[in-house]
Amino acid sequence: MGDEKIELLKPKGPAKWNKRSAFILAAIGSAVGLGNVWRFPFVCYENGGGAFLIPYLVAIVTAGIPLMILEFSLGHKMASGAPISFGKAHRKSEWVGWVMVIVGFIITVYYAVIMSWCFNYVFQAVNSLGWGDSPGEFFNQTLLQITDGPGSIGGLSWPLVIGLVLTWGAIYFAIRKGARSVGKVVLLTVPLPWLLLVVMSIRGATLEGSAAGLNYFLNPDWSALLDPGVWLSAYGQVFFSFSLAFGVMITYASYLPRKADINNNAVIISLSDAATSFLAGLTVFATLGFLAQSGHQSVGEVMTAGPGLVFAVYPTIFNQMPFWPGFFAAIFFIMLLLLGIDSAFSLVEAKAEAWITKLGLRRKPTLLVICTIAMLMGLFFATGSGLYWLDIVDNFLNKFGLILGGLFECIVLGWLYGSKKLREYANKQSEIRIGRWWDFLIKYFTPLILIVTFGLDLYRTISEGYGGYPDWAVFVGGWCVVALIFILSFLFSRIRTRKREAADLEGGEADA
Amino acid sequence: MRRLIPLLVITLAPGVFAQQPGDQELVAGSDEPWRELPDHILLHVERQDLLFDLETDQVKLEDVVDELTAAVADPFEEPALRTELADRLFWLGTEVEVDGVTIEEPQALGAALAVAVADDPDWVRGYLRRCFAKDVFYSCRLLELMAVPTAIPLFDELARDANLDFDLRLSAVRAIGAAEGRGAYDRLTALIEDPVPPDQLRVEAMTALAPIGYDEGRAFLEGFIAETDSSRLAEGAAAALELLEETASMTTGAWIMFALGFLLLFGGAVFFIIIAVRRSTPHVFSDEDEGEDEGEDEGEDEGDEQR
Numbered sequence: 092m093g094d095e096k097i098e099l100l101k102p103k104g105p106a107k108w109n110k111r112s113a114f115i116l117a118a119i120g121s122a123v124g125l126g127n128v129w130r131f132p133f134v135c136y137e138n139g140g141g142a143f144l145i146p147y148l149v150a151i152v153t154a155g156i157p158l159m160i161l162e163f164s165l166g167h168k169m170a171s172g173a174p175i176s177f178g179k180a181h182r183k184s185e186w187v188g189w190v191m192v193i194v195g196f197i198i199t200v201y202y203a204v205i206m207s208w209c210f211n212y213v214f215q216a217v218n219s220l221g222w223g224d225s226p227g228e229f230f231n232q233t234l235l236q237i238t239d240g241p242g243s244i245g246g247l248s249w250p251l252v253i254g255l256v257l258t259w260g261a262i263y264f265a266i267r268k269g270a271r272s273v274g275k276v277v278l279l280t281v282p283l284p285w286l287l288l289v290v291m292s293i294r295g296a297t298l299e300g301s302a303a304g305l306n307y308f309l310n311p312d313w314s315a316l317l318d319p320g321v322w323l324s325a326y327g328q329v330f331f332s333f334s335l336a337f338g339v340m341i342t343y344a345s346y347l348p349r350k351a352d353i354n355n356n357a358v359i360i361s362l363s364d365a366a367t368s369f370l371a372g373l374t375v376f377a378t379l380g381f382l383a384q385s386g387h388q389s390v391g392e393v394m395t396a397g398p399g400l401v402f403a404v405y406p407t408i409f410n411q412m413p414f415w416p417g418f419f420a421a422i423f424f425i426m427l428l429l430l431g432i433d434s435a436f437s438l439v440e441a442k443a444e445a446w447i448t449k450l451g452l453r454r455k456p457t458l459l460v461i462c463t464i465a466m467l468m469g470l471f472f473a474t475g476s477g478l479y480w481l482d483i484v485d486n487f488l489n490k491f492g493l494i495l496g497g498l499f500e501c502i503v504l505g506w507l508y509g510s511k512k513l514r515e516y517a518n519k520q521s522e523i524r525i526g527r528w529w530d531f532l533i534k535y536f537t538p539l540i541l542i543v544t545f546g547l548d549l550y551r552t553i554s555e556g557y558g559g560y561p562d563w564a565v566f567v568g569g570w571c572v573v574a575l576i577f578i579l580s581f582l583f584s585r586i587r588t589r590k591r592e593a594a595d596l597e598g599g600e601a602d603a
Numbered sequence: 604m605r606r607l608i609p610l611l612v613i614t615l616a617p618g619v620f621a622q623q624p625g626d627q628e629l630v631a632g633s634d635e636p637w638r639e640l641p642d643h644i645l646l647h648v649e650r651q652d653l654l655f656d657l658e659t660d661q662v663k664l665e666d667v668v669d670e671l672t673a674a675v676a677d678p679f680e681e682p683a684l685r686t687e688l689a690d691r692l693f694w695l696g697t698e699v700e701v702d703g704v705t706i707e708e709p710q711a712l713g714a715a716l717a718v719a720v721a722d723d724p725d726w727v728r729g730y731l732r733r734c735f736a737k738d739v740f741y742s743c744r745l746l747e748l749m750a751v752p753t754a755i756p757l758f759d760e761l762a763r764d765a766n767l768d769f770d771l772r773l774s775a776v777r778a779i780g781a782a783e784g785r786g787a788y789d790r791l792t793a794l795i796e797d798p799v800p801p802d803q804l805r806v807e808a809m810t811a812l813a814p815i816g817y818d819e820g821r822a823f824l825e826g827f828i829a830e831t832d833s834s835r836l837a838e839g840a841a842a843a844l845e846l847l848e849e850t851a852s853m854t855t856g857a858w859i860m861f862a863l864g865f866l867l868l869f870g871g872a873v874f875f876i877i878i879a880v881r882r883s884t885p886h887v888f889s890d891e892d893e894g895e896d897e898g899e900d901e902g903e904d905e906g907d908e909q910r
């Protein structure tokens with residue numbers, strides 16, 4: 092009976108990537124998401140246009156790639172998901188890993204709702220541009236059925252619920268067999284949106300007015316380089332875009348075979364993500380140039396960031412496009428869907444792997460439970476007030492949950508565990524080597540950037556509130572959610588692992 | 604994917620929150636429209652108190668800018684009270700740097716009038732005349748700060764008013780261009796073609812047209828150059844065409860940054876993929892199955908040691 096129990100509790104090792112390309116594609120798929128399309132171009136435009144590329148590249152080299160190497164080294168060396176890896180690195184630091192995966196999990200809950208918006212827009216695109224002449228109104232009133240504030244919850248939007256079910260079905264399908272199924276899915280979901288992005292960029296470049304848009308995007312304003320805020324924005328963009336501090340890269344690296352490169356993979360993945368952002372910027376601004384010229388406006392006037400860009404401005408552009416607007420609209424929203432779905436399932440995978448490893452659970456039932464719970468939680472964001480709550484929660488998770496997660500990561504791995512050990516481990520495995528400068532970046536430079544960013548955000552949020560929302564809504568959707576994440580992280584890290592229980596049991600029987 | 608939503612509500616939701624004056628039951632032509640709306644009676648009284656407090660220095664102007672802006676923008680407010688409150692905002696300047704020089708401009712009043720002009724252009728017209736009499740430079744800045752599409756007919760009227768100070772007329776033309784859109788384009792081309800306004804004003808209209816003209820504007824200006832007999836106007840149109848070219852083709856700076864971004868990001872990724880292909884086995888595009896975990900679990904062992 093005892094032996095049988097031990098056998099049941101002994102977890103099977105997770106599947107490994109069968110090809111290096113599968114790992115690289117999966118990591119690129121996780122890093123590349125909707126933010127590359129709707130955030131990077133705007134950040135670039137706001138911070139000196141083409142001149143922003145200089146601080147952006149510096150930030151990639153000094154923060155993006157080093158942090159990615161850090162996470163890959165940890166995941167690969169410890170061969171576990173984020174919480175267990177942190178627990179192995181330093182006994183009392185498992186909670187840092189839990190902070191990461193819980194932040195990632197909550198983001199997935201509402202990210203899936205955004206995917207659901209995309210599903211609906213794909214349907215509308217093929218349905219003769221069903222958003223009509225007022226895409227903004229369609230988005231707000233018809234699709235979201237938006238209420239007048241976060242206090243007025245409103246009813247469920249059924250098209251969103253259907254989209255949500257489809258999204259979670261797709262996520263479950265993609266990760267049901269771990270690295271084995273993800274490795275297959277990303278062969279389609281990473282190159283295809285890239286191909287569609289290239290198609291869209293060619294279409295954008297051939298539209299009238301595209302040059303005006305590209306000038307807005309690329310014309311350098313060198314004076315911006317003297318502004319410290321521009322440099323902080325560059326680091327913020329890199330940090331937010333590379334799927335760092337979510338536990339995803341740690342989990343994915345844990346699926347690598349023992350003899351696998353770390354450093355070069357990190358460089359390839361980082362540059363690919365940045366290149367995607369750049370291509371998306373070219374596409375977005377070329378297309379915005381067309382919209383500007385058709386309305387006799389400047390590009391700055393039609394430029395907007397976030398979902399407003401893709402769910403209101405872009406449909407307006409498709410309405411005015413001369414050839415095959417429905418075709419290009421469908422391509423665009425399918426591209427968004429595919430860009431987003433990789434990021435979504437990578438976050439769920441990080442969470443699922445953490446639980447499976449921690450408690451020795453069976454993969455498929457665990458996944459099913461996690462996906463179902465997340466989908467049910469997501470229903471809240473599919474109500475009339477969902478957009479407001481999504482905005483508040485997203486803002487706080489990014490500003491505080493993620494930044495703090497990244498900061499603690501640097502402290503635990505750089506100081507408590509020792510960056511030197513991870514550097515030596517990474518160099519032993521890799522095609523290119525990193526020097527002591529990497530230790531400096533992990534121990535001093537990146538934490539400093541994160542502390543400054545955190546401090547500024549904290550000051551602004553406390554002094555100005557957020558988004559004009561009522562204080563109670565910011566408290567509940569912002570501060571309480573962040574506090575809950577840290578409380579849950581500490582609680583989860585206190586749960587005794589089944590593996591250890593099994594070991595105790597084994598030890599007890601041997602003694603007997 | 605991070606920071607998904609900032610600006611979203613600002614971008615999409617204002618239409619949801621905006622209360623349209625047309626929705627209210629307002630008796631057209633009423634002298635005291637605020638009396639028609641019970642809520643506004645109270646608001647009106649509060650604003651009168653606010654004016655009294657300002658006059659008696661019981662409150663600081665800087666502390667009540669939002670209340671003043673709301674009152675000036677409110678088409679239901681009593682015109683005389685609006686005027687009194689707007690006067691307070693007129694001299695409340697915000698420092699800005701223009702071409703390296705720091706100047707003050709009435710941003711708060713400009714924002715309030717830009718809103719007010721949509722529902723009550725008559726009051727705004729009258730109030731602007733009052734401002735023109737106070738200070739021309741400040742009024743010029745004020746006009747340009749009010750640049751919204753709904754104000755274009757008013758700007759057009761001011762630009763064509765021969766009795767107005769010429770600097771104000773030029774500012775009105777610039778404001779039309781800054782308001783942007785099809786309406787602005789049509790008004791500017793009409794001004795350029797109109798032989799009545801002075802040439803300098805028409806040249807200013809050409810300059811204002813350049814950033815929003817695009818292909819249609821280029822064709823218009825080229826046609827204008829071919830037809831006009833005035834060398835001054837032809838020169839102005841040629842200068843505007845040069846400006847317009849910036850929207851028609853990519854600048855050298857943009858090309859350089861495009862090449863730099865492309866080379867470093869795409870080139871960089873390809874370069875490191877080539878390193879991977881040449882140094883590693885199996886390489887990036889290999890189909891070779893590396894199989895399951897080889898050897899002992901080094902990480903776990905080390906991790907256990909840590910414990």
